[in-house]
Amino acid sequence: MKISLTQKYNVPGPRYTSYPTVPYWNEAAFTVEEWKSSFQKAFSESNSENGISLYIHLPFCESMCTFCGCNKRITKNHSVEEKYIKAVLKEWSLYCSLLPERPLIKEIHLGGGTPTFFSSNNLEHLINGIFSFANKAENHEFSFEGHPNNTTYEQLKKLYELGFRRVSFGVQDYAEKVQKAINRIQPFHNVAKVTFWAKEIGYTSIGHDIIFGLPFQTIEDVIDTVEKTNSVKPDRLAFYSYAHVPWIKGNGQRGFNEENLPKDAEKRQLYETGKILLSANGYHEIGMDHFALKTDSLFHASQNKKMHRNFMGYSASKTQLMIGLGVSSISDSWYGFAQNTKNLEDYYQILEWNQLPVVKGHILDEEDLIIRKHILNLTCELETSWNNETGYFEELPEVLLSLKEIENDELIIIGENSIKITEAGRPFVRNICMAFDLHLKRKSPETNLFSMTV
Structure with a gap:
């Protein structure tokens, strides 16, 4: 029995309000x-x-x-x-x-x-x-x-x-x-x-x-x-x-x-x-x-x-x-993320010590910054591009190869130096972004982390 695109691509995945997630x-x-x-x-x-x-x-x-x-x-x-x-x-x-x-x-x-x-x-x-x-x-x-x-x-x-x-x-x-x-x-x-x-x-x-x-x-x-x-x-x-x-x-x-x-x-x-x-x-x-x-x-x-x-x-x-x-808030400098404590009492206590209530974060490396830009382009403009000077990264050929099936399903158009999401591909933007998510590719979660993409 042929499965629908929704069934095929409805997998756990990030909502991409940040990269890395x-x-x-x-x-x-x-x-x-x-x-x-x-x-x-x-x-x-x-x-x-x-x-x-x-x-x-x-x-x-x-x-x-x-x-x-x-x-x-x-x-x-x-x-x-x-x-x-x-x-x-x-x-x-x-x-x-x-x-x-x-x-x-x-x-x-x-x-x-x-x-x-x-x-x-x-x-x-x-x-x-x-x-x-x-x-x-x-x-x-x-x-x-x-x-x-x-x-x-x-x-x-x-x-x-x-x-x-x-x-x-x-x-x-x-x-x-x-x-x-x-x-x-x-x-x-x-x-x-x-x-x-x-x-x-x-x-x-x-x-x-x-x-x-x-x-x-x-x-x-x-x-x-x-x-x-x-x-x-x-x-x-x-x-x-x-x-x-x-x-x-x-x-x-x-x-x-x-x-x-x-x-x-x-x-x-x-x-x-x-x-x-x-x-x-x-x-x-x-x-x-x-x-x-x-x-x-x-x-x-x-x-x-x-x-x-x-x-x-x-x-x-x-x-x-x-x-x-505020408690649990996340800051973004483009180069890094920082999250405040999620516990209200701890939030008050750390501020009493005259310290920022930041308890975790991530500083982006050069690869992170490139991937972040691609994912931002895809979620905002439904397309992204690259050339040898900007936007290219070492694992791009593997990413494009992993997108071939999505291209065959007519959800994206892969050009020489670009990807465009088609109208049919709109419901699957998160899946397309996941192909660029090198952190996710290198270490698939062993437990539930994300809601379903579709």
């Missing part, structure tokens, strides 16, 4: 001092011209969503807010003390957790605290993630006044049975309300996050979710595959049984159905799992080949240096 970082050779040097080098090369980015992780949530793989702390005690913000600003001051001049901030993203767990006053205190050490770039892009159930008009207004123009709301799916399974009960009118509030206030890019492959989810559920989404017309959408990784997140992703999850062709059909509906409603597919209206900055960045991808996801502009603040 976190499981393949050389932690043994990494030191915080090396990271500081890498950070300072990137700052000197990029601050005056492009500025830098900040990712700020706000980990608190009032309840556990069983689909979520993020680092979070479940509590209804809002007295935790002030202590955490004080710690984040302490971390930021330690970074700024390493710099020869005030940083110019081009991008800020507040992620979580639930950033809208924090009050308007505390969010204002956080952002004002950041800019007590920094300047704001003229063409800045500030964004945050909002929970539709607890995002208030006051929060939206306050963050707008502080320079935020982009917000994304987690929707996932509107079917009641799905929402119960993932412990994320939020009626459509809550999402519509915050979306219209954001439009009224003046946000220029409003996003919704939708997931396919959730427990009990059917094609009818996807159709209903997309139709409801289209009725409020967000500017961009993340429509991505549910990452089922219970071996990493433990009981947090065991609120349902394995047999309740759509699989293989059934799961892929959920995406294809949603994609057709989104395209019919004016949304254009961008990179992996993203859609945008022609009026959105992400669409323009994609058309102009200026889109970037990092631990914050896709962005419409590129900065070389991204500093991750």
Whole structure:
């Protein structure tokens, strides 16, 4: 019996928000001092011209969503807010003390957790605290993630006044049975309300996050979710595959049984159905799992080949240096990665010692940098190229040989010095990137590390 392309290529694989991927970082050779040097080098090369980015992780949530793989702390005690913000600003001051001049901030993203767990006053205190050490770039892009159930008009207004123009709301799916399974009960009118509030206030890019492959989810559920989404017309959408990784997140992703999850062709059909509906409603597919209206900055960045991808996801502009603040956050200097401790109490303690709370990382070698560029090209532009001077690496012929079957399946076109992903190949970008992943090739994982690619 002939198997489908989905069955053939649906294997565990990274999402490629970085290269090397976190499981393949050389932690043994990494030191915080090396990271500081890498950070300072990137700052000197990029601050005056492009500025830098900040990712700020706000980990608190009032309840556990069983689909979520993020680092979070479940509590209804809002007295935790002030202590955490004080710690984040302490971390930021330690970074700024390493710099020869005030940083110019081009991008800020507040992620979580639930950033809208924090009050308007505390969010204002956080952002004002950041800019007590920094300047704001003229063409800045500030964004945050909002929970539709607890995002208030006051929060939206306050963050707008502080320079935020982009917000994304987690929707996932509107079917009641799905929402119960993932412990994320939020009626459509809550999402519509915050979306219209954001439009009224003046946000220029409003996003919704939708997931396919959730427990009990059917094609009818996807159709209903997309139709409801289209009725409020967000500017961009993340429509991505549910990452089922219970071996990493433990009981947090065991609120349902394995047999309740759509699989293989059934799961892929959920995406294809949603994609057709989104395209019919004016949304254009961008990179992996993203859609945008022609009026959105992400669409323009994609058309102009200026889109970037990092631990914050896709962005419409590129900065070389991204500093991750807060528990579990990851920083990226292009030359190296550094991750903070995932334990909140340890995070507080290390900062009390006036030290950066970095506990692991990776400094990229020359080969890493070349491969990273190829993978970034493939995930952002759906193509990459090389010649004898740039982009070539010793194992490239073997990589191209390993891609022959993918080429035979008409998912890519291999040219003399280039690879282009075809329209049929879009669902398999992660598989194509895996062919370039030399760390993965040299040491295949012996245990579960990644979610399925399709």
